[in-house]
Amino acid sequence: MGAGLFGYTVRRLLWCIPVLLTVSVIVFWIVRLAPGDPVDTLLGQRYDPAVADRLRHKYGYDQPIYQQYFTYMNNLFHGDLGVSTRHQDFTVKQVVLPKMWVSTQIGFYAMIITFMLGIPVGVYAALARGTFLDPLIIGSWLMLDAIPIFVLIPVAQWFFALKLGIVGLGYDGVYSSHMILPILLLGLPGVAGVARLMRASVITVVGEDYVRTARAKGLKDETVIITHVARNALLPMVSIIGLSLPGLVGGELFLEELFGIPGIGQESLQAVLAPDFDVVLFLVLFSSTLFVLANVLFDLLYGVIDPRIRLGEARG
Amino acid sequence: MNAATVAEYYPGGELAPPQRWVFLRRLFGKKIATVALMYLLIFYGAGIVGPFVAPHDPNKQELTVQARLQGPSQDHLFGTDALGRDLFSRVLSSARTTIIFTAIVILTGEFLVGLGLGLLAGYRGGRTDTAIMRTGEVLAGIPTLILMLAIAASFRQRINDVSFWLQDHTWLGQDAKLWVKFTIVIGVTVPFSWVGTSRIIRGQVLSIRESTYVLAAEAMGASTWRILWYHLLPGILPIFIVGLSSSMAGIAGAEVALSYLGLGIDPPAASFGTLIGGAGGVRTFQDHPHLLIASALPVVLFFFAWNLLGDALVDVFEPRTNRR
Numbered sequence: 001m002g003a004g005l006f007g008y009t010v011r012r013l014l015w016c017i018p019v020l021l022t023v024s025v026i027v028f029w030i031v032r033l034a035p036g037d038p039v040d041t042l043l044g045q046r047y048d049p050a051v052a053d054r055l056r057h058k059y060g061y062d063q064p065i066y067q068q069y070f071t072y073m074n075n076l077f078h079g080d081l082g083v084s085t086r087h088q089d090f091t092v093k094q095v096v097l098p099k100m101w102v103s104t105q106i107g108f109y110a111m112i113i114t115f116m117l118g119i120p121v122g123v124y125a126a127l128a129r130g131t132f133l134d135p136l137i138i139g140s141w142l143m144l145d146a147i148p149i150f151v152l153i154p155v156a157q158w159f160f161a162l163k164l165g166i167v168g169l170g171y172d173g174v175y176s177s178h179m180i181l182p183i184l185l186l187g188l189p190g191v192a193g194v195a196r197l198m199r200a201s202v203i204t205v206v207g208e209d210y211v212r213t214a215r216a217k218g219l220k221d222e223t224v225i226i227t228h229v230a231r232n233a234l235l236p237m238v239s240i241i242g243l244s245l246p247g248l249v250g251g252e253l254f255l256e257e258l259f260g261i262p263g264i265g266q267e268s269l270q271a272v273l274a275p276d277f278d279v280v281l282f283l284v285l286f287s288s289t290l291f292v293l294a295n296v297l298f299d300l301l302y303g304v305i306d307p308r309i310r311l312g313e314a315r316g
Numbered sequence: 317m318n319a320a321t322v323a324e325y326y327p328g329g330e331l332a333p334p335q336r337w338v339f340l341r342r343l344f345g346k347k348i349a350t351v352a353l354m355y356l357l358i359f360y361g362a363g364i365v366g367p368f369v370a371p372h373d374p375n376k377q378e379l380t381v382q383a384r385l386q387g388p389s390q391d392h393l394f395g396t397d398a399l400g401r402d403l404f405s406r407v408l409s410s411a412r413t414t415i416i417f418t419a420i421v422i423l424t425g426e427f428l429v430g431l432g433l434g435l436l437a438g439y440r441g442g443r444t445d446t447a448i449m450r451t452g453e454v455l456a457g458i459p460t461l462i463l464m465l466a467i468a469a470s471f472r473q474r475i476n477d478v479s480f481w482l483q484d485h486t487w488l489g490q491d492a493k494l495w496v497k498f499t500i501v502i503g504v505t506v507p508f509s510w511v512g513t514s515r516i517i518r519g520q521v522l523s524i525r526e527s528t529y530v531l532a533a534e535a536m537g538a539s540t541w542r543i544l545w546y547h548l549l550p551g552i553l554p555i556f557i558v559g560l561s562s563s564m565a566g567i568a569g570a571e572v573a574l575s576y577l578g579l580g581i582d583p584p585a586a587s588f589g590t591l592i593g594g595a596g597g598v599r600t601f602q603d604h605p606h607l608l609i610a611s612a613l614p615v616v617l618f619f620f621a622w623n624l625l626g627d628a629l630v631d632v633f634e635p636r637t638n639r640r
Contacts, residue, residue: 015450015453019450019453019454022454023454023458027463027466030463030466030467030470031466031470033470033471135348138627139348139624142620142623142624142627143620145623146565146616146617146619146620146623147612147616147619148569148572148573148576148592148612148616150573150576150592150593150596151592151608151612151616153598154596154597154598154600154601154608155601155608157598157601158598158601158602161598162598162602169598246459246460246461249459249461249462250459250460250461253461253462254573258596268462268465269465269577272462272465272466272469273465273469275469275470280462280466283459283462284458284459284462284463284466287459287462288458288459291458291459
């Protein structure tokens with residue numbers, strides 16, 4: 001951690017602030033732009049102008065947009081995330097936090113599966129380069145990746161739950177056998193991406209001089225591959241973790257909707273459609289913060305574990 | 317030795333003779349790429365010509381028990397859907413939807429915005445570069461799908477107002493509503509699709525900006541646009557095409573996902589997203605598997621073929637990265 005790295009970190013982190021503020025303005029504006037507002041949805045058939053006005057006043061929707069924005073941001077900095085209108089009388093915190101925890105666990109296990117499978121598959125494909133096995137392995141994982149998750153889910157549900165009857169459908173807590181299928185369906189399509197990057201990385205490393213040296217001094221093939229090739233080829237994979245987050249969140253949206261899992265993906269879809277202003281805003285802001293910080297973090301981590309990378313200096 | 321490239325005999329690189337036909341020959345030398353290309357030709361042919369020669373009207377409903385949910389037969393190649401519409405004809409129309417959508421996004425988002433801004437950022441550098449790349453960073457930091465949903469959901473509320481106005485005031489007539497929906501889906505896809513392209517293009521421009529022929533052109537007083545168009549663009553086109561074919565599945569997939577959620581192109585107009593949505597659900601799949609298979613398989617193969625083609629193009633254009 002030299003002075004350069006510290007300065008770079010500070011600059012990257014400072015840069016996150018305007019990015020996130022811009023995002024918040026854009027999202028706030030877009031969400032409020034819609035002609036319908038939560039009050040219309042709340043009242044529905046029993047719409048009564050007097051009640052509607054009172055409700056709008058209660059939630060502050062009768063104020064000018066910029067004022068609403070400043071109120072919202074002010075509350076946000078004081079830890080008040082606002083109230084949900086779709087789940088009446090619940091705050092956003094009460095609605096979102098338990099669901100977020102469910103989704104985080106599912107996403108975490110799915111990611112472990114993606115990397116635990118993707119890395120060996122990539123190494124194997126790289127070593128099998130030149131034979132028919134390499135394109136076959138990568139190709140079949142790519143095929144899985146090409147199927148949209150909302151097509152994959154009904155087929156997998158039918159095959160494993162209805163035909164074979166080995167898993168149950170329906171949500172029964174995160175730690176139940178019912179979750180095996182959703183976690184696999186979320187994790188497996190990502191294997192292709194990880195495997196391809198790992199393959200490219202291994203191919204680069206295999207050509208290095210120190211690998212030739214290791215072979216020349218008579219080390220066993222397995223030793224060379226595991227300790228010399230794979231370890232060094234793993235370095236670039238760190239930056240992929242951050243980049244794979246958005247895809248994971250997107251996949252969870254369909255997954256939770258189709259498996260009836262009470263997670264954040266399902267909630268965000270419903271909140272957008274309702275609309276539930278504060279919930280949508282919080283979800284977009286939270287995930288933006290997460291993505292931006294994750295990318296900074298993994299970039300930095302990459303620099304720490306591989307000192308050859310000089311962050312911020314190569315850029316003009 | 318078959319991997320030896322012209323560039324290896326002319327290490328200067330800039331002296332190498334045009335390689336256009338070499339690329340094509342190398343591409344067709346790959347069996348997988350040829351198969352993928354053939355499938356794409358069929359898909360595009362079906363999408364462009366198909367709707368005119370379709371055996372049935374894709375929107376004609378037939379709500380009798382016998383006509384609904386038929387399995388594949390000679391009259392209905394892919395069977396019929398829950399409203400008795402011929403699924404084969406609807407798949408053909410969906411292919412057309414995908415083709416129109418991707419063509420517009422590529423022309424606007426990738427070519428105009430992505431390539432244009434990438435060239436500008438790389439060549440101009442300085443503040444222009446910072447502004448463009450920072451904007452890209454903002455967009456890349458946003459959870460795309462949720463925001464796309466939010467935008468699409470907000471704008472859809474106004475569909476009726478706008479489309480009725482267009483119906484009365486322009487030549488669009490009955491199609492106005494469909495075009496408004498197209499505009500919305502394209503409008504939410506384009507802002508997020510250009511960032512990756514611009515980054516790649518910018519990197520490439522940075523590397524060839526300093527080459528002697530560009531410096532010579534500058535010394536002779538060529539305008540910025542002339543340099544961009546005649547001197548930088550040809551050097552960038554290969555990497556642009558490679559990037560394009562790899563991102564094609566993602567672009568087409570955005571429309572399918574939005575339509576699946578009911579926020580994109582929706583019935584009666586056909587899209588693979590709505591077809592899959594209509595066939596979805598595990599119970600429906602159990603009883604009528606032809607619905608999902610017929611509506612998902614063509615588009616899944618479309619994604620797959622573009623990905624394979626993208627991989628093959630990487631190999632063809634940059635043989636060194638993959639076979640050293």
